[in-house]
Amino acid sequence: MIHLAPSILAADFWNLGQNIAAAEAAGARYLHIDVMDGDFVPSISFGMPVIASIRKKTDMIFDVHLMVSNPERYIERFAACGADIITVHVEACRHVDRVLQQIRACGCKVGVALNPVTSLHTLDYMIDMVDMILIMTVNPGFGGQEYIKTSTKKIQKLRTRLNELGLNKDIQVDGGIRKNNVHVVLEAGANVIVSGTSVFSGDIAQNVKDYLEIFKKYEG
Numbered sequence: 001m002i003h004l005a006p007s008i009l010a011a012d013f014w015n016l017g018q019n020i021a022a023a024e025a026a027g028a029r030y031l032h033i034d035v036m037d038g039d040f041v042p043s044i045s046f047g048m049p050v051i052a053s054i055r056k057k058t059d060m061i062f063d064v065h066l067m068v069s070n071p072e073r074y075i076e077r078f079a080a081c082g083a084d085i086i087t088v089h090v091e092a093c094r095h096v097d098r099v100l101q102q103i104r105a106c107g108c109k110v111g112v113a114l115n116p117v118t119s120l121h122t123l124d125y126m127i128d129m130v131d132m133i134l135i136m137t138v139n140p141g142f143g144g145q146e147y148i149k150t151s152t153k154k155i156q157k158l159r160t161r162l163n164e165l166g167l168n169k170d171i172q173v174d175g176g177i178r179k180n181n182v183h184v185v186l187e188a189g190a191n192v193i194v195s196g197t198s199v200f201s202g203d204i205a206q207n208v209k210d211y212l213e214i215f216k217k218y219e220g
């Protein structure tokens, strides 16, 4: 199943509730929530109070992407404020195995993120522990960047590897995805598509519908 995960990083925060409601009404089921700490990545975004307040108003799947150093400090708190999926960066954890167990113990789905130059080999000893692998298609930290083209091969390789292992896991892609290049990542084997700028700029409902229409061509 292919999912669109609109990233609220690109939303208008004055109208955050309306922006989310528009995406949900148009058919988006996931909501991608980018938490940045100003240490793992250069920018700072938002955290638990924002997530807790939107949690009260929607039952979308909260897909929390932690761009945070040593995220083990916060897993329980993100689970408590409403995360459904928690994704941590391998580059940000000293003991990745332990952090993944911690996420599972909170009852959340487990995601692991790889920066653009982090090798897929990193996944070898954790693949059974995760539900979703996030292949960063930009360097994390900011919305509105250009898709890094070497990501395509990486997504293909990962999907091939998962198929060889008989594992049906989600491959999420994040960064620089637009309506005019989403076919590239779908063809490569990604099935959870994050998009910030190209969902929240202009007509949100129409953007979501356009994406879902494109997805239909790739659904079996």
Ligand code: DX5
Pocket (backbone or CB within 6 Å): 007, 009, 010, 032, 034, 065, 138, 139, 140, 141, 142, 143, 144, 145, 174, 175, 176, 177, 194, 195, 196, 197, 198
């Ligand atoms: C980047 C974030 C992304 C970002 C994507 O660090 O993880 O989720 O919001 O934004 P666009 O779709 O604008 O590239």
Ligand code: ZN
Pocket (backbone or CB within 6 Å): 007, 032, 033, 034, 065, 174, 194
């Ligand atoms: Zn993200």
